Amino acid sequence: MEAEGLIAHDVLAVVLRMAPSSPEVLLWQRAREPHTGRWALPGGRLGATEDVEASVRRHLAEKVDLGEVAHVEQLSVFSDPHRGPAPRRVATAFLGLVPSDADPAVPDDTAWHRVDALPETAFDHGEITRAGLERLRAKLSYTNIGFALAPEVFSISELRGLYAAALGHRVSATNLQRVLTRRGVLVPTGSTAAPGPSGGRPAALFRFSERHLRVTDPFATLRPPERDC
Numbered sequence: 001m002e003a004e005g006l007i008a009h010d011v012l013a014v015v016l017r018m019a020p021s022s023p024e025v026l027l028w029q030r031a032r033e034p035h036t037g038r039w040a041l042p043g044g045r046l047g048a049t050e051d052v053e054a055s056v057r058r059h060l061a062e063k064v065d066l067g068e069v070a071h072v073e074q075l076s077v078f079s080d081p082h083r084g085p086a087p088r089r090v091a092t093a094f095l096g097l098v099p100s101d102a103d104p105a106v107p108d109d110t111a112w113h114r115v116d117a118l119p120e121t122a123f124d125h126g127e128i129t130r131a132g133l134e135r136l137r138a139k140l141s142y143t144n145i146g147f148a149l150a151p152e153v154f155s156i157s158e159l160r161g162l163y164a165a166a167l168g169h170r171v172s173a174t175n176l177q178r179v180l181t182r183r184g185v186l187v188p189t190g191s192t193a194a195p196g197p198s199g200g201r202p203a204a205l206f207r208f209s210e211r212h213l214r215v216t217d218p219f220a221t222l223r224p225p226e227r228d229c
């Protein structure tokens with residue numbers, strides 16, 4: 001094995017937002033070698049006096065208003081020795097979520113890209129982006145993470161569109177409302193949306209009961225026993 005050396009540690013962020021038919025990820029276009037012209041996740045070097053989460057927030061703030069990022073969580077460490085050209089670098093990646101109605105200002109080198117039609121990405125950033133989307137998909141099934149994709153107030157049909165974009169398949173509005181209501185995640189606001197151009201009954205508006213992450217569906221077998229048997 002080659003001699004151990006100092007290995008640079010980077011932090012990266014997969015920031016996702018749901019567009020009408022596909023998730024979008026925030027990428028910036030590299031202006032220098034290696035991988036000039038390719039699109040990269042926001043990030044940079046871990047500083048000497050910060051932990052990885054403080055670091056990713058610092059780097060992310062250069063690309064997007066952090067106030068618009070509703071949820072940030074650690075995703076994984078990407079440490080394949082061949083994930084980039086030498087010298088070797090290790091990256092800790094985070095998942096960040098931006099609600100669909102937010103349109104934060106971004107620098108000229110930065111843009112939202114559909115995850116199902118990514119441009120040529122730098123290093124392993126395409127793989128990291130897909131890992132971020134997989135994490136989101138998994139968490140939609142057992143947490144209230146939808147709060148970070150939705151506007152403050154929304155109709156069930158809008159929410160259905162966001163879940164369908166994230167999951168990549170059709171979602172029944174009736175089932176979605178039933179499941180999220182049973183989990184105590186959805187709260188009716190008591191108001192309705194203005195009727196659309198085609199008229200019809202105005203849609204009831206909802207909000208999420210909480211805007212921080214909560215596990216809503218722990219596996220029944222792993223729940224603490226209700227009484228000794």
Ligand SMILES: Nc1nc2c([nH]c(=O)n2[C@H]2C[C@H](O)[C@@H](COP(=O)(O)OP(=O)(O)OP(=O)(O)O)O2)c(=O)[nH]1
Nearest residue numbers: 010033034040042043044045083084085089091123
């Ligand atoms: N150069 C390089 N960057 C990588 C690799 N893997 C990886 O995720 N990155 C990420 C980390 C940073 O977000 C970005 C590096 O950007 P850069 O090449 O413009 O800057 P740098 O960090 O080398 O330079 P600097 O901070 O010392 O100015 O790309 C890799 O193998 N090599």
